[in-house]
Amino acid sequence: MLDLAGATVYRGVLGYGAKNRLHKSGFLGLSEDLPVTISVIDTEVKIRRALPALREMVSEGLVAMTDVEVLHHTSGKGKK
Secondary structure (H helix, E strand, C coil), rough: CCCCCCCEEEEEEEEEEECCCCCCCHHHHHHCCCCCCECCCCCHHHHHHHHHHHHCCCCCCCCCCCCCCCCCCCCCCCCC
Protein backbone atom coordinates (compact mmCIF):
# COMPACT_ATOMS: atom_id res chain seq x y z
CA MET A 1 0.00 0.00 0.00
CA LEU A 2 2.84 2.43 0.81
CA ASP A 3 5.14 0.99 -1.89
CA LEU A 4 7.87 0.02 0.58
CA ALA A 5 10.22 -2.86 -0.19
CA GLY A 6 9.27 -4.72 3.00
CA ALA A 7 9.20 -4.60 6.76
CA THR A 8 9.94 -6.84 9.72
CA VAL A 9 8.10 -6.58 13.04
CA TYR A 10 9.83 -7.53 16.29
CA ARG A 11 7.62 -7.94 19.36
CA GLY A 12 9.33 -7.42 22.68
CA VAL A 13 8.57 -9.26 25.89
CA LEU A 14 9.48 -6.36 28.16
CA GLY A 15 10.02 -2.65 27.67
CA TYR A 16 10.64 0.51 29.63
CA GLY A 17 8.61 3.48 28.48
CA ALA A 18 8.90 7.24 28.62
CA LYS A 19 6.29 7.35 31.40
CA ASN A 20 8.67 5.50 33.75
CA ARG A 21 6.81 2.21 33.82
CA LEU A 22 7.55 -1.27 32.62
CA HIS A 23 5.54 -2.74 29.77
CA LYS A 24 5.33 -6.50 30.13
CA SER A 25 3.07 -9.35 29.23
CA GLY A 26 0.29 -10.21 31.62
CA PHE A 27 -1.82 -13.32 32.06
CA LEU A 28 -1.06 -15.93 29.34
CA GLY A 29 1.43 -13.54 27.77
CA LEU A 30 -1.31 -11.12 26.72
CA SER A 31 -0.85 -7.36 26.77
CA GLU A 32 -1.78 -4.47 24.50
CA ASP A 33 1.22 -2.29 25.35
CA LEU A 34 4.20 -4.56 24.70
CA PRO A 35 7.10 -2.93 22.87
CA VAL A 36 7.22 -3.34 19.10
CA THR A 37 10.00 -2.48 16.68
CA ILE A 38 9.26 -2.27 12.97
CA SER A 39 12.29 -2.29 10.72
CA VAL A 40 11.88 -0.95 7.18
CA ILE A 41 14.70 -0.76 4.68
CA ASP A 42 14.09 1.28 1.55
CA THR A 43 15.21 4.57 0.04
CA GLU A 44 15.03 7.65 2.22
CA VAL A 45 12.54 9.23 -0.18
CA LYS A 46 10.09 6.32 0.09
CA ILE A 47 10.39 6.13 3.87
CA ARG A 48 9.83 9.87 4.28
CA ARG A 49 6.79 9.58 1.98
CA ALA A 50 5.36 6.91 4.33
CA LEU A 51 5.87 8.99 7.51
CA PRO A 52 2.43 10.70 7.50
CA ALA A 53 0.69 7.30 7.46
CA LEU A 54 3.04 6.08 10.20
CA ARG A 55 2.25 9.10 12.38
CA GLU A 56 -1.46 8.25 12.11
CA MET A 57 -0.81 4.66 13.22
CA VAL A 58 1.57 5.38 16.12
CA SER A 59 -0.15 7.12 19.02
CA GLU A 60 2.76 6.62 21.43
CA GLY A 61 6.36 5.71 20.77
CA LEU A 62 9.56 6.64 19.03
CA VAL A 63 10.24 6.84 15.31
CA ALA A 64 13.89 6.87 14.30
CA MET A 65 15.71 6.68 11.00
CA THR A 66 19.32 5.79 10.30
CA ASP A 67 21.48 5.05 7.27
CA VAL A 68 22.36 1.43 6.61
CA GLU A 69 24.79 -0.24 4.25
CA VAL A 70 23.19 -3.26 2.57
CA LEU A 71 25.91 -5.88 2.12
CA HIS A 72 23.83 -8.69 0.66
CA HIS A 73 20.23 -9.07 -0.49
CA THR A 74 18.45 -11.99 -2.08
CA SER A 75 14.77 -12.71 -2.51
CA GLY A 76 15.12 -16.49 -2.62
CA LYS A 77 13.12 -16.62 -5.85
CA GLY A 78 14.21 -19.18 -8.37
CA LYS A 79 15.95 -21.44 -5.84
CA LYS A 80 14.86 -25.05 -5.52
